[in-house]
Amino acid sequence: MTRIAVDPARPLGTLDRNVFGGFVEHLGRCVYGGLYDEGSALSDAQGFRKDVLGLLRELRLGVLRWPGGNFVSNYHWADGIGPKDARPRRPDLAWGGEESNRFGTDEFLAYCAELGTDPYICLNMGTGTLEEALAWVEYCNGAGDTAWAGRRGDNGHAAPYGVRYWGLGNEMYGDWQVGALSAEEYVRTATRWARAIKMLDPNAVLVSCGLTGWSDWDRVVIDGMASLVELHSVHIYTGSDDYWTNVLQPHQAERAIRGARALIERAAYIQKIATPPRIAYDEWNVWFRNHDDGALEERYTFADALAVGTYLNIFVRNCDWVRMANLAQMVNAIAPIVTTPETAVLQPIYYPFLLHARAALDVAVDAYVVGPVVDPLPGDHRSRWPHRVADLGPFNLVDAAATADADRDRLALTLVNRDPDHEETVEIVLRDLAFDGAVAIATVTAEEAGQARDLPDVEGVRLQEGAETPRGGTCVLTLPPKSFTLVEARTTATR
Ligand code: AHR
Numbered sequence: 212m213t214r215i216a217v218d219p220a221r222p223l224g225t226l227d228r229n230v231f232g233g234f235v236e237h238l239g240r241c242v243y244g245g246l247y248d249e250g251s252a253l254s255d256a257q258g259f260r261k262d263v264l265g266l267l268r269e270l271r272l273g274v275l276r277w278p279g280g281n282f283v284s285n286y287h288w289a290d291g292i293g294p295k296d297a298r299p300r301r302p303d304l305a306w307g308g309e310e311s312n313r314f315g316t317d318e319f320l321a322y323c324a325e326l327g328t329d330p331y332i333c334l335n336m337g338t339g340t341l342e343e344a345l346a347w348v349e350y351c352n353g354a355g356d357t358a359w360a361g362r363r364g365d366n367g368h369a370a371p372y373g374v375r376y377w378g379l380g381n382e383m384y385g386d387w388q389v390g391a392l393s394a395e396e397y398v399r400t401a402t403r404w405a406r407a408i409k410m411l412d413p414n415a416v417l418v419s420c421g422l423t424g425w426s427d428w429d430r431v432v433i434d435g436m437a438s439l440v441e442l443h444s445v446h447i448y449t450g451s452d453d454y455w456t457n458v459l460q461p462h463q464a465e466r467a468i469r470g471a472r473a474l475i476e477r478a479a480y481i482q483k484i485a486t487p488p489r490i491a492y493d494e495w496n497v498w499f500r501n502h503d504d505g506a507l508e509e510r511y512t513f514a515d516a517l518a519v520g521t522y523l524n525i526f527v528r529n530c531d532w533v534r535m536a537n538l539a540q541m542v543n544a545i546a547p548i549v550t551t552p553e554t555a556v557l558q559p560i561y562y563p564f565l566l567h568a569r570a571a572l573d574v575a576v577d578a579y580v581v582g583p584v585v586d587p588l589p590g591d592h593r594s595r596w597p598h599r600v601a602d603l604g605p606f607n608l609v610d611a612a613a614t615a616d617a618d619r620d621r622l623a624l625t626l627v628n629r630d631p632d633h634e635e636t637v638e639i640v641l642r643d644l645a646f647d648g649a650v651a652i653a654t655v656t657a658e659e660a661g662q663a664r665d666l667p668d669v670e671g672v673r674l675q676e677g678a679e680t681p682r683g684g685t686c687v688l689t690l691p692p693k694s695f696t697l698v699e700a701r702t703t704a705t706r
Pocket residue numbers: 236279280281282381382494539540
């Protein structure tokens with residue numbers, strides 16, 4: 212039995228909707244043949260696949276990052292504007308193959324408008340120049356009578372787009388990155404870029420390029436950039452075919468957040484920075500299969516969905532520091548949505564994201580879990596990724612996060628029961644509040660054997676929606692083994 216004490220009078224932070232962010236890269240079939248498919252009967256006049264758009268809309272993404280990823284470090288944005296047939300084809304150095312440039316800045320920004328999501332553009336710090344980066348910002352946001360703003364008008368968009376989020380390069384530390392830099396080189400270049408971009412657009416929200424959050428690279432970059440940027444990025448992927456490694460490895464995000472926060476607070480204190488940057492977890496996901504074929508068409512299982520639900524719980528619990536997080540990626544490449552020429556189907560990892568994004572309220576609140584724990588790790592650490600988490604345990608068998616609205620009359624809880632074999636009884640106890648009427652429950656579990664699948668190699672899930680009748684401030688639920696559950700309640704204050 213697990214007991215969860217929820218106290219909305221103990222807020223953990225205001226939740227930024229950008230924590231439910233996405234990422235789409237020119238990689239494999241993510242853009243071409245994924246969200247964009249000219250000539251498909253399933254696409255609209257702009258070439259956007261309507262089925263994919265519909266499924267992405269359901270996720271209510273706060274922000275969408277583009278165009279990479281590794282791809283961006285050899286991407287010249289001006290190749291991707293103007294009449295499509297006149298756009299040059301270029302070699303893609305990151306993933307191989309060729310880039311047609313038929314989906315470019317105007318298409319991406321039109322896509323974000325269709326989704327109702329804020330765009331986040333990552334700049335090319337590999338082969339790109341500062342002049343080119345400034346031209347990109349001017350093309351998107353320039354409101355004056357200048358040449359690049361004029362080009363935007365010529366291309367059919369007279370009004371500035373107002374793109375706020377700009378990334379200062381992608382993973383510039385890695386030898387897989389075109390034009391990789393040392394941390395010191397990065398700071399020198401990114402400092403010049405940040406100052407110039409702010410001169411052009413003081414409203415730009417800049418993201419410095421981080422690694423794990425606690426690495427020496429992060430330390431040097433945070434020390435050098437903390438006074439110049441609003442966000443510092445972290446990327447971590449996890450995953451394993453060992454069940455326990457897979458479902459617990461996302462706790463590595465807690466180390467990343469603590470590590471980055473400590474470095475940022477240190478820099479802010481020493482440098483007297485009044486508003487230090489927060490964290491953008493701008494690539495995260497489970498990813499351990501299909502990593503060498505360049506298309507990254509990972510097939511997810513329900514264990515992966517539990518990991519994704521846990522990641523999101525961690526971002527919610529740490530939302531005072533994590534102001535943005537971007538699931539990498541959204542379509543076909545390590546993605547919750549898979550397309551064929553005829554249809555678009557969902558992988559298990561779609562569901563925890565859907566339920567989280569659907570239900571999350573204004574403020575993350577304290578949810579204190581007492582119950583069975585997992586410690587030590589039942590499985591050997593066996594992962595393509597180095598991130599060991601055993602030292603962070605013991606871990607609650609049921610991982611929980613809670614949000615409330617500002618008036619404390621609504622509450623949402625997201626619960627991950629990681630026990631693969633047994634159901635777990637959960638008693639939710641409210642402090643100074645009572646449940647007001649029945650509680651809505653949505654539970655996702657792995658499909659039952661023999662259930663029909665939309666695509667033979669894509670695992671299905673079972674989503675069950677129901678209600679529970681609580682008594683006073685206590686609600687008792689039974690979580691099925693290996694399940695993700697959303698609890699939505701109305702509440703009234705008792706004092
Ligand atoms: O999301 C796939 C790749 O992972 C991205 O291009 C890169 O930034 C990271 O290494």
